[in-house]
Amino acid sequence: MTLFTLAACVSQGKPGQNGTPAAAGAADSQTAAILLEKDTPQPRTATYNCADGGRMTVENIGNAIRVVGSDGLNEEMPAAPAGQNSRFGINHDAIVIDGREALVMKANATPVACRR
Template identity: 60%
Template sequence: MARVAVTLFSVVCAGCVSNQAGRVLDDKTLVGPEGEQGSMAIVAEKEAAQPATATYNCADGSMMTIRNLGTSIRVVGPDEEEELPASPANQRSRYGQGVDAIVLDGREALVVKGRHSPLTCTR
């Protein structure tokens, strides 16, 4: 079902692309297919650095502390402590091992533990 939806989405989006492309004169001026000029803003998304240690309040009422160790994080909860490596290793927002994972996004952490529903936590 998901493959059908992704394929259909790709086909629909492909119909939205114009055959005439604009070109960029410099880092701020865009020239359209008819020669018209306009300005553009370049927005760079930068991965926000996570604090070395942060405490999160979760939607189920629990709390956890995440210690950022660089290539891994240590998650300390009320009942257990676990270290999760970055996955893939070259980034600093997704951590996981086996069926456990945490995705850090700004002030939020999405926690997936085994077969349980994902849990949103905020700091």
């Protein structure tokens, strides 16, 4: 439903036509791309490259995710809080997924940004 609403809001003309400044058309396109990316549901399985040089594969298994990392991590993390699909955690570890990005937080370590 959001995708159809978003498509209706994007300008159909070329920037600069009908009194629309060229910069406004470019900004509309960028906003649409950002909204579409954030509204895109997570795939069942996705691989992320992380800023620390590591990689992880995240499998969506409904009310939890299974994380397999290049560091040997193999862990299942439930939704936290239950019922949502972007924040997962167990004990002192957590992953927040936002569009194509994931923030990995482990106890006593600096959070690491990852991107698929």
